[in-house]
Structures are given as structure tokens and as C-alpha cells.
Amino acid sequence: MKFLHISDVHLGCTRYQLTESPRDFFDAWVDVLRRYAIGEQVDFVIMCGDFFHKRSVPPETMNYAVEGLKMLKDAGIPVISIEGNHDQKHTDNEFSWLRSLAAWDLMILLEPVPANGKITYLPWDPAKRKGGYIDIGRARIFGSDWYGASGNWAIPMLTSAIGENRRDDAFHILMLHTDVEGHQMHPIPALSLSALKELKEVTDYVGLGHTHKHYEIDNWAFNPGSIEITNISEFRETRGAFLVEVNEENQVTAHHIEDYHYRPFQQLQFNVSNYSDAKLITEDLRKMIEIEARPAESGKPRPIIEISIRGQLGIPNSLLELQKIRELATKITGALHVRIKNHTVPADFLESVENNEEPGREFLERRVIADLVVRDNRFKSRADNISDAVIGAKRMALGDEPAEKIADFISLMVDNNGAKS
Numbered sequence: 027m028k029f030l031h032i033s034d035v036h037l038g039c040t041r042y043q044l045t046e047s048p049r050d051f052f053d054a055w056v057d058v059l060r061r062y063a064i065g066e067q068v069d070f071v072i073m074c075g076d077f078f079h080k081r082s083v084p085p086e087t088m089n090y091a092v093e094g095l096k097m098l099k100d101a102g103i104p105v106i107s108i109e110g111n112h113d114q115k116h117t118d119n120e121f122s123w124l125r126s127l128a129a130w131d132l133m134i135l136l137e138p139v140p141a142n143g144k145i146t147y148l149p150w151d152p153a154k155r156k157g158g159y160i161d162i163g164r165a166r167i168f169g170s171d172w173y174g175a176s177g178n179w180a181i182p183m184l185t186s187a188i189g190e191n192r193r194d195d196a197f198h199i200l201m202l203h204t205d206v207e208g209h210q211m212h213p214i215p216a217l218s219l220s221a222l223k224e225l226k227e228v229t230d231y232v233g234l235g236h237t238h239k240h241y242e243i244d245n246w247a248f249n250p251g252s253i254e255i256t257n258i259s260e261f262r263e264t265r266g267a268f269l270v271e272v273n274e275e276n277q278v279t280a281h282h283i284e285d286y287h288y289r290p291f292q293q294l295q296f297n298v299s300n301y302s303d304a305k306l307i308t309e310d311l312r313k314m315i316e317i318e319a320r321p322a323e324s325g326k327p328r329p330i331i332e333i334s335i336r337g338q339l340g341i342p343n344s345l346l347e348l349q350k351i352r353e354l355a356t357k358i359t360g361a362l363h364v365r366i367k368n369h370t371v372p373a374d375f376l377e378s379v380e381n382n383e384e385p386g387r388e389f390l391e392r393r394v395i396a397d398l399v400v401r402d403n404r405f406k407s408r409a410d411n412i413s414d415a416v417i418g419a420k421r422m423a424l425g426d427e428p429a430e431k432i433a434d435f436i437s438l439m440v441d442n443n444g445a446k447s
Contacts, residue, residue, distance in 0.1 A: 027069055028066065028270065029270050030062050030068045030269055031267060032253060033250055037079060037090055038086075039254070042363055050288070051090075053287050054287055056093075058253060059097060061286060064098070068269070069103075069165070070103060070165070071104070072201055072233050075107075075112075075172065075235040076110030077113050081112070081123070091123075095127065099131075108171075108201045108203060109171065109172055111172045136169020145187045159191060164195070164196055167199045168200045168201065168229075175435045177216075178218055178221045181224055182221075188200065188228040200233065201233045202233065203236045204217045205217060215418075222247060223244075225247075231278060232248070233248060234248060235249065240263070240264040242282075245280070250282065252265050253266070253267070259293075261291035264284065265284070266283045267283045290330070293331075294319060294333045296314060296335050298337045304341055304345040307347070308350055312351075315359065330361060333367070334367045343368070348368065
């Protein structure tokens, strides 16, 4: 048995308002499908959440989705999917675009049924185009919902429900969209490793999604990472897909794939702390770009480069030659887009920072929030915890998390930290 495991396709994502971005995500996804689904003649493809970047899907993005899914349908390869936080339905509406794609017979969307405080699995009904699990050859594949901060609460119920629906001699797969403790990229609550491992009793393979980097746990739980970069902060992470082979004894061999068509990104940093001349800053930045920047390569997508200028700025901000730096970087590298981010701060702002260490963006953000919190005597003893809650909620909002999930996260942080709202 052979299958392809992908996640976090994020069709429709637009980076830096570039018109090329939506096509980048489609091209990367389709290249993976052609080379490693059709080319490898897999039995099926699992997509573990965040197929779309937003619940409201533009027509161009839907055209891309249908084109790729029809390509697999024509090849006789079924696509099994679950909803992630970016493409789930609204709470006041039973419709979602993934449900529509399932109704059009372009994918199999697996959704368990929550009832009376339990999770229930029903077999896939091809007539109704609904169900929580499906059999494809020796594989029995189970879906799950997006549980967000409630993941630790949901795992025991998933374990019980899968246990009640196991099939003798089957290879049991669970698709799960969640961060896992120790592997998350943001400081927000994640599924604990001990909770995740409860699923070992009832599964042979856990297909993960949500975290945009590749990792594996015990040759049993696998996260491929996103197909493309959705944010420059991810550029150092390994991402891709898993091509998975399972032998007759249900032993797993998972090959992580990184060789496919994608847009290269690079983030460079330059410290201005010891400079007092804007032209010298520009000249030394030019030298750094010539040495360190990733140039465009023939036959490959042109890179996107972000240059972050940091440190204590000893001259007025207005003297920085940002436009000239951008033009130099574009000429030297042939990049599709060069973004300059000015994170410098006036030297006098940093006088209170110990050892004159340069603060990063996250440090400054936490400092501003903590300074506001300590002004209220009710909360000053918990300033750090409340800052974590504020920053986590902000990042969830920027990630298009639904309001009710953000509220659940804040409630969980408040409960864990003993704070009172």
C-alpha cells in the first residue's frame, strides 16, 4: 500500500499583495500531485487540513482547487480530507467549500459526529457523500474536526470512538489538524505529547497538519509541513509531503519529499547599531546582499527576499535610503520582490535594557503589553502570563482563527494562570 500525505496547501494565500502568490500555491500543490501521487501511482492522498487559506474562497482559487482535484479523479486516485482552522465552516451555517467539493465527488471529507458529549464515527456513505471514516484497500481512514485549544479534551473521545470502529487486519489512519507540544511555532497551547500518544492504542499512522514545518514522532505521527511558505518567518523550516509505503506487516516507511516546484524565500538581517552615516549603511548593506542574498536561478521561480534592519539607530529614520536599498537588492538578486522592514529603535529607548542587548520585535511587544498590565494592581503579579495571553490571541486573530476559538484560548489561559477577567 502506498499513499501521499500532504497538509496546509493554503490555496488562495496572497503574500505581500503579490499577484503571483495565488498561482505559486497552486503550482506547488499540483507539482507535488503530478510527481508523487500520479507519478508514484499511490492508492490515495490524504490532506490534513487548511486546503484553503480562507473560508471565503475567491473564484480563481476555486478554479485551482477543482483543476487539481479533477486531475487526481481522472487518474483514479481518491483524495481524503479534513477541515483545518482556515477552511472550516462558520458555526451558524452547515455549508463549507470543502463540503461542496465532497458533494461534487471531488474529495472525501471525513467528519465525526459530536453527540451528547461524545464523538461518534459513521462509515462513509457514497450516496449522501458524508461519513467519519472510509475503507480504501487495507486502510481504514478516520477524520477529525479542528479542536484548537480543546485538543487535549478531544483525544480521549477520539481514542474511544476509533477503538469502537477498528477493523481486523486493517491499517488504521487518523487525520488530525493540530499543533503538538514541543513542535509548535507559536506560544499558544498545543496538544500535549502524552495526550497524542494515547492514540497509539488504536492507530497505526497519525497524519498531522497545522504546523508549517516537518517533524515525525516515533515513526507513527507525521507532520509534512506546508507545501508553500505562507509567512517569511517560516523560510528556514523544512516543508513538503510524505510518500508513505506500508508493507504486509503494517510497517511504515515514510519518505519526506522536498523536491518540487516552490517559490524560494530568504530573510536577511543587518544591524545598524555602530553606524552614524546613512550612505555607509547603504554601502555595507549592498556588500552583504552580494555575499549572502539568494540570486534568481534559471528555470526556477524568482525569490522573495526580506531585509530586516535592526539595532540602535544613531541617525534620523528619514535618512535611511530604504528605496535605494530595495532597488540595489532587486538588481543584484533578480528577486521577484524585495521587502525592507525597519525594526530599528532610537538609542535612547534602549538605555534601560540590560547589557545593551538588542531587543527583538517579540521582546518589544511583550514589554509594551507588560507595561500596560502592571499599571493595574489587580494583575501586576501576573503581567508575563497576561502578556502571553494577549500575544497568543493576537496571533490567532492574524491567522484567521474564528472568534469562538480565540475566546476558548483566552479562557484556557485565564484558567491555567489563575487570573480573573
